[in-house]
Amino acid sequence: MSDTATKNINALHVAFGVDENYLHPMGVTITSIIENNLALDLVFHVFISAISSVSRARVEQLEGLFSKPVHLHIVDELVDVKDPGAGKGQAYISKAAYLRLLIPEALKDVSDRVLYLDADILCVGDISGLLRLDIGDTIAAVIRDAGSESKRVGLIRKGQVLTDYFNSGVLYINIPRWITERVSERALEKIADPALNLRYSDQDALNIVLDGKVQFIDRVWNHQYGLTGKLRKGKIGMDVPPSTKFVHFIGPMKPWRSWNPHQSKELFLKYQALSPWAGECLGDGFTPREIYVYSRFMYRLMFQQGRWLRGLIWYGRFLHKKYMVGY
Known part of the structure; x- marks a missing residue:
């Protein structure tokens, strides 16, 4: 896959932290981004701790199919990246818990900005506006969490008083500021603190560390869509505003279940059919x-x-x- 040595300041760098189980939906996410932004200079980064030969081949197909760079970062091979969990009594925290925390340090010589995305997201619009977004001296542009007030109250009970609460599934990161403020290291200290016992782990930790240092942007960049709530109400049609850029399928239910009666499954299949995962059976468990x-x-x-x-x-x-x- 592509070499990351050359810094491309005109490209939008998009990064994911996944395990083997989420490579398939991540591939569909990448396909949806490209299909809705054909003229955009995009560079993708996939951070993963281990990958099978079959999955590696699929990622390589993804790069070849769309002629967009897809850099595979195997965490154990990132010898030049400081492990944010090392040396502070945090060795017991799995790599999966902080893959996204490795991204800024790993990409500091590649770009000053990176868009981090969870893999349960589909792009449905033009995202070129991010390249024109001025985030000033803030550490990241973020979107308010759908359950922000209850989560903020939960942290107040733990002695952590926050001005607001964001969802960490979409982060447009100012890499130099992130590194200067030691965000990854400080977030892991919060995760490892037994007195805090954070319910939402790295999301809570990032909110504590970044409180007052982020820029909140419109929810079109992270339209949090709970399929559980939709099905409870018997709603099966997609109902997102036309200005939406990213649909984020929060909660335990995802669109890639074969039995999913919601229209989100058809949206997922639309982009899967254009990807190297075309024809792949959806999960039925x-x-x-x-x-x-x-x-x-x-x-x-x-x-x-x-x-x-x-x-x-x-x-x-x-x-x-x-x-x-x-x-």
Whole structure:
């Protein structure tokens, strides 16, 4: 894959921190970005601790298919990057917990700005405006979290008083300022602090460390979309504002489930069909949380359609999860 030695100041650098399980949705995310921004000079960076030969080949296909650089950063090979978890009693924290925290140091000689994205995001609009965004002397441009107030209150109970609370799934990072402020190291100190016992781990930690040092931008850059809530209400159509740039599928339910009745699955498949993962089977398993939400959706749908027997079967599954599992 491409060499990262040359600094390209005119490109938009986009970075991901994933494990093997999220390479497929990440590939679809990258495809959605390219398809909606064909004229944009894009450079992608994938940070991962280990990758199979099959997945590596898929990432290489992704670069060849779109003629866009895709740099693969194997964490264990980043010998020149200071491990933010080393030497401070944090060795027990897995690499997966701080992959995004490695990104600024690793890319400091490549770009002054990098857009970090979670892999459960789809791009649905023109993102060239980020290159014109003036974030001044702030450390990052961020978007308010959908549950900001409750999460902020939760941290207040731990003695951490914040002015606001952002979602860490989309971060437009000012790399020099991030490094100067030692954001990665300080965030890991918060994660490792047993007295804090942070519920949302690195997201909470980043909010504590970056409080008052970020620029909040419009939610079109991180439209947080909870499929759990949509299905609870029986809503299966995509309903995002036309100005949306990124749809972020927060929560335990994701669009790439084969049984997903929501229109988000069709959106995911649209971009998957254009990617090296075209034709790949979607996951068909359920987590306990997913079967609870899905069974609730299905029994209500069956009753609405007058399919009473099927509705009762699904209602029984819903009650089992509700009272036996404790949802």
